[in-house]
Amino acid sequence: MREEDSNWFSRWEEELPSPEELMPLSQSLITPNLALAFDIRNPNHAQQQQQQPPPPPPSSALQPPSQPSLFEFAADSGDLGSGAAGDEPARTLKRPRLVWTPQLHKRFVDAVAHLGIKNAVPKTIMQLMSVDGLTRENVASHLQKYRLYLKRMQGLSGGSGGGANGGSGGAGLGASTDPATDHLFASSPVPPHFLHPGRANSEHFLPFVPVPALQHNQQQQQMLAAAVGHPHLLSQYHRPQMGLYGSSPDSHFEHPFLGRQTQQPMHRMGGTPGHNQAPSSYVEDLESANGNGGRKVLTLFPSGDD
DNA sequence: ACAAAAATAT
DNA sequence: GATATTTTTG
Numbered sequence: 125m126r127e128e129d130s131n132w133f134s135r136w137e138e139e140l141p142s143p144e145e146l147m148p149l150s151q152s153l154i155t156p157n158l159a160l161a162f163d164i165r166n167p168n169h170a171q172q173q174q175q176q177p178p179p180p181p182p183s184s185a186l187q188p189p190s191q192p193s194l195f196e197f198a199a200d201s202g203d204l205g206s207g208a209a210g211d212e213p214a215r216t217l218k219r220p221r222l223v224w225t226p227q228l229h230k231r232f233v234d235a236v237a238h239l240g241i242k243n244a245v246p247k248t249i250m251q252l253m254s255v256d257g258l259t260r261e262n263v264a265s266h267l268q269k270y271r272l273y274l275k276r277m278q279g280l281s282g283g284s285g286g287g288a289n290g291g292s293g294g295a296g297l298g299a300s301t302d303p304a305t306d307h308l309f310a311s312s313p314v315p316p317h318f319l320h321p322g323r324a325n326s327e328h329f330l331p332f333v334p335v336p337a338l339q340h341n342q343q344q345q346q347m348l349a350a351a352v353g354h355p356h357l358l359s360q361y362h363r364p365q366m367g368l369y370g371s372s373p374d375s376h377f378e379h380p381f382l383g384r385q386t387q388q389p390m391h392r393m394g395g396t397p398g399h400n401q402a403p404s405s406y407v408e409d410l411e412s413a414n415g416n417g418g419r420k421v422l423t424l425f426p427s428g429d430d
Numbered sequence: 431a432c433a434a435a436a437a438t439a440t
Numbered sequence: 441g442a443t444a445t446t447t448t449t450g
Contacts, residue, residue, distance in 0.1 A: 263437055
């Protein structure tokens with residue numbers, strides 16, 4: 125507590141992802157239509173099946189992602205490439221592997237922090253994050269690892285000050301954090317409360333405004349997702365540190381996400397009134413991004429007047 | 431081939 | 441919902 129607690133929040137607040145920071149998150153939200161349209165299937169990725177004999181490559185090669193013509197049909201065309209996906213119906217798509225980018229994890233931590241350990245259950249976290257395509261399973265799995273990470277940190281800290289990480293510096297402490305093991309986790313600031321369950325006034329902090337669940341138009345995310353095929357558009361958001369979907373320079377993109385437009389009404393948060401509800405930061409980022417008049421974000425889709 | 435991360439199963 | 445196990449990915 126002391127000054128540190130007051131201090132850490134100030135710093136932590138600054139670390140909140142800016143609109144630009146959150147934008148790359150959309151890379152995880154590739155609309156399946158787009159992915160399917162291009163028949164995005166990395167031969168190296170064997171889905172989740174045990175063993176599937178590699179289908180013979182079609183005679184026609186896939187179009188280079190650099191071609192702007194890609195999101196034309198991805199915009200609203202319900203049907204997908206009939207020629208490419210002849211044996212693979214779009215409806216029976218399997219769920220692609222979720223990649224937890226630092227930004228996404230940041231949101232995760234942020235959500236957990238705001239909820240408090242008590243309410244920080246997968247379901248609630250998922251709802252609070254309001255990330256489409258994100259399922260409870262994803263959060264649960266990540267939460268599992270995150271808890272392990274917290275536990276591990278407690279052991280190394282030994283009850284010292286809450287200097288878990290330097291925040292922007294990430295794993296600034298060579299003694300405590302091992303970048304090789306906790307890459308993702310080190311990237312996001314860990315609220316002190318997480319490591320001190322029996323300390324201070326139990327719960328939470330977050331002076332954030334309690335905003336009800338407001339979800340933006342999923343269309344925004346879809347059009348952002350379409351930008352994947354457009355490096356020149358994404359370049360302004362691209363960070364050298366994040367290798368989100370780009371495994372190989374030659375590989376186009378293997379980051380298809382399920383087009384799951386889920387609306388979370390958030391009924392679940394009635395359990396602990398007076399605490400904290402939903403941070404307005406999240407919804408803000410996305411909306412401010414595309415609603416921003418000064419900076420032209422990804423208005424790729426001809427949504428009318430764009 | 432190993433390790434880490436995520437998904438899936440219990 | 442939490443934990444363990446399996447599978448995939450880096």
